[in-house]
Amino acid sequence: xxxxxxxxxxxxxxxxxxxxxxxxxxxxxxxxxxxxxxxxxxxxxxxxxxxxxxxxxxxxxxxxxxxxxxxxxxxxxxxxxxxxxxxxxxxxxxxxxxxxxxxxxxxxxxxxxxxxxxxxxxxxxxxxxxxxxxxxxxxxxxxxxxxxxxxxxxxxxxxxxxxxxxxxxxxxxxxxxxxxxxxxx
Numbered sequence: 684x685x686x687x688x689x690x691x692x693x694x695x696x697x698x699x700x701x702x703x704x705x706x707x708x709x710x711x712x713x714x715x716x717x718x719x720x721x722x723x724x725x726x727x728x729x730x731x732x733x734x735x736x737x738x739x740x741x742x743x744x745x746x747x748x749x750x751x752x753x754x755x756x757x758x759x760x761x762x763x764x765x766x767x768x769x770x771x772x773x774x775x776x777x778x779x780x781x782x783x784x785x786x787x788x789x790x791x792x793x794x795x796x797x798x799x800x801x802x803x804x805x806x807x808x809x810x811x812x813x814x815x816x817x818x819x820x821x822x823x824x825x826x827x828x829x830x831x832x833x834x835x836x837x838x839x840x841x842x843x844x845x846x847x848x849x850x851x852x853x854x855x856x857x858x859x860x861x862x863x864x865x866x867x868x
Contacts, residue, residue, distance in 0.1 A: 708854025790857020
């Protein structure tokens with residue numbers, strides 16, 4: 684039995700040494716890119732107009748998605764919504780959805796970007812639950828026997844690579860890793 688234990692421990696010590704500090708950060712960022720980069724960028728595109736001038740300001744879609752109740756109460760006329768604080772919230776939310784996922788994927792300011800994405804997902808979840816009238820099946824619950832709830836299960840899986848990146852950082856294979864090597868000299 685001792686032989687098997689040492690064989691097992693030795694094998695996984697080699698794997699751990701080879702993976703080092705680079706593999707898990709890269710894997711977390713690639714997982715995020717594979718599952719969520721396209722989702723968030725496409726979602727962000729629904730919040731702005733087309734072309735150069737339209738891209739610079741959030742459109743009605745941004746207000747409807749971020750502030751659904753308020754937008755409905757003004758008859759979807761976003762000019763009736765005050766810029767402070769609501770316009771600022773919508774603008775920041777819209778451009779955070781463009782910028783933060785890209786920063787996470789390339790590994791630039793990764794801990795802060797991943798923390799921002801966690802906050803973004805928390806706000807998105809709050810809005811989905813309280814303003815988009817989702818049903819109980821869509822909401823789900825932690826530790827229930829169903830694995831397909833869009834909110835509880837899916838968002839928990841979204842958060843895991845981000846939590847890893849907040850705690851451990853992007854690792855060696857990232858822009859942060861490149862900067863750390865450059866500025867150490």
